[in-house]
Ligand SMILES: [Ca+2]
Ligand SMILES: [Ca+2]
């Protein structure tokens with residue numbers, strides 16, 4: 498703004514200078530040799546000369562003033578020119594810097610990964626993302642199926658204690674016991690009760706053979722043929738109907754690796770207490786089905802899926818004289834014992 502004002506002042510001063518010029522002298526009369534000069538004509542010529550001389554005198558004064566103004570303006574302009582030169586130099590440097598930045602930005606734009614805009618149809622997965630944001634698809638793998646397969650084939654629920662994911666296909670089956678028996682331990686004679694009751698019975702002062710106190714486990718056998726060998730069992734609960742409860746027996750489930758036994762011929766050595774506790778204890782309720790939820794992680798159930806014979810016992814841990822009797826396997830429809838197994842594929 499300041500520079501523009503100074504330029505305007507300079508232009509005005511030039512205009513003032515150029516308009517203050519004098520006219521050209523023209524004398525009104527011309528005298529010839531041998532003729533008489535008339536005084537009025539001579540005076541007229543002098544008057545013309547006087548007018549122009551006066552005019553020039555005025556112009557000289559105003560020119561002197563203008564010259565002073567112009568000198569000042571030239572000085573101001575010289576300062577501005579110097580400032581402008583410095584600014585031009587700075588701008589030139591900035592332009593050079595910008596050129597370098599533009600060059601590096603162009604390189605970065607060329608090398609950049611574009612926003613991913615490519616898509617794959619349902620059932621496919623992205624294999625490669627291209628620089629321009631397009632994608633290369635391939636036939637998708639159903640990871641959820643893989644994970645369920647992992648649970649089934651490696652039995653990780655048992656080995657790692659991991660729960661089967663909800664999205665795995667899980668089914669529940671109620672499998673009724675095919676055999677039942679009650680056997681006293683550790684009587685080497687094997688005091689065996691081959692009737693249709695499943696005993697969870699302790700009598701510390703009783704005699705279950707050769708003077709041995711009574712510690713009777715009632716066993717149940719289940720046929721697991723209907724469950725695939727590769728299945729992963731996620732929950733398992735025994736339901737047993739209590740027909741007698743004396744005192745407050747604390748009944749737990751235990752496991753035996755005995756297989757394919759029948760009530761009429763089974764011996765104590767056929768049914769060892771291989772795993773003495775695969776559930777917490779429950780005090781049974783009389784004249785009702787009692788649920789005994791099994792802790793899946795306590796046993797590798799895959800061997801029973803392969804041998805198809807699962808043997809689980811009901812045992813009383815209360816060392817006082819207490820007991821509970823449950824319905825045996827003879828009549829499944831009459832409150833028979835069964836196991837509810839949930840497994841996943
Ligand atoms: Ca078995
Ligand atoms: Ca099987």
Ligand SMILES: [Ca+2]
Nearest residue numbers: 712812813814
């Ligand atoms: Ca016992």
